[in-house]
Amino acid sequence: MDLELLLASLVFIVPMCFTPGPNNVLCAAHGSRFGFQATLPLISGMAIGWSSLGLMIGAATAMIERYEAAFEALAVLGAIYIAYLGVKIAMSDTSKDAEINGSLGVRTGVVLQLVNGKAWIHFLVLMTTFGGVFGNEYPGKVALVMLNLLFGLPAVMTWAAFGYYLSKLFTTKQSARILNGFFGIALIGVSIWIIAP
Numbered sequence: 001m002d003l004e005l006l007l008a009s010l011v012f013i014v015p016m017c018f019t020p021g022p023n024n025v026l027c028a029a030h031g032s033r034f035g036f037q038a039t040l041p042l043i044s045g046m047a048i049g050w051s052s053l054g055l056m057i058g059a060a061t062a063m064i065e066r067y068e069a070a071f072e073a074l075a076v077l078g079a080i081y082i083a084y085l086g087v088k089i090a091m092s093d094t095s096k097d098a099e100i101n102g103s104l105g106v107r108t109g110v111v112l113q114l115v116n117g118k119a120w121i122h123f124l125v126l127m128t129t130f131g132g133v134f135g136n137e138y139p140g141k142v143a144l145v146m147l148n149l150l151f152g153l154p155a156v157m158t159w160a161a162f163g164y165y166l167s168k169l170f171t172t173k174q175s176a177r178i179l180n181g182f183f184g185i186a187l188i189g190v191s192i193w194i195i196a197p
Helices: 003-018 022-034 036-066 068-090 096-102 106-114 117-130 138-169 173-195
Strands: none
Touching (some): 003 138, 022 068, 022 106, 022 117, 022 173, 036 106, 068 106
């Protein structure tokens, strides 16, 4: 194992996991709306989807890099899906009845990773630049994905907790609408950032 390359990969992984992106903003929005505990299924789906995407990209990095047009189309699809989630959150009903039926689960977390442009870019850079940190064979790529998950899970959990605690400050129906609007607009902003040149 190359310790210098490991340190460099951590310098890349930690900020990428903790900075705003579709997963983090959605976890904050969901945590504020439904609570931290109800966000755990969404987080589980994200972890499954994120890790699966990383393993797939680790296995197919060279091929994926060759098809730039397909990658760009995926980024646009991802941005549209993320914007859709943003609109859904911004316009969501703040009543307690809506909370019971409206929470996102494992499936949404997994599907989001398939169209999450930030996740694709993250793993493409991780695998092409730091892919040899644990060796150049596939088990080394698996170890790198697990290292990434070690920081990715606490990141989305931190954002979900942040959203939950924000909701405690915004307790009226009107302030809950404002908070939903803020998180919805933030997700729409992330979707624009994904497709902006």
